[in-house]
Amino acid sequence: MTRLVEIITNTLTLKKQVLEVELEDVINSTEGKIEERIDKGLETLKSISDVNNIKQTLESYINNNKNKK
8 A cells, every 4th residue: 555545544534533522522512502513413424424435435446456456
């Protein structure tokens, strides 16, 4: 795996971890209106899903390139 791919993978992993902490904070928070907390939670979940999809696409790309060699 090239250095660039490793950096991208590590960045995605870190971003997911940060988003998971953010989601936990939103879930445990009692501040603000419930509608705002729900919207923030859903937005954070979408971001986590996006990161997961990107990681899955990258892994597929890596596997396809390994098979071609």
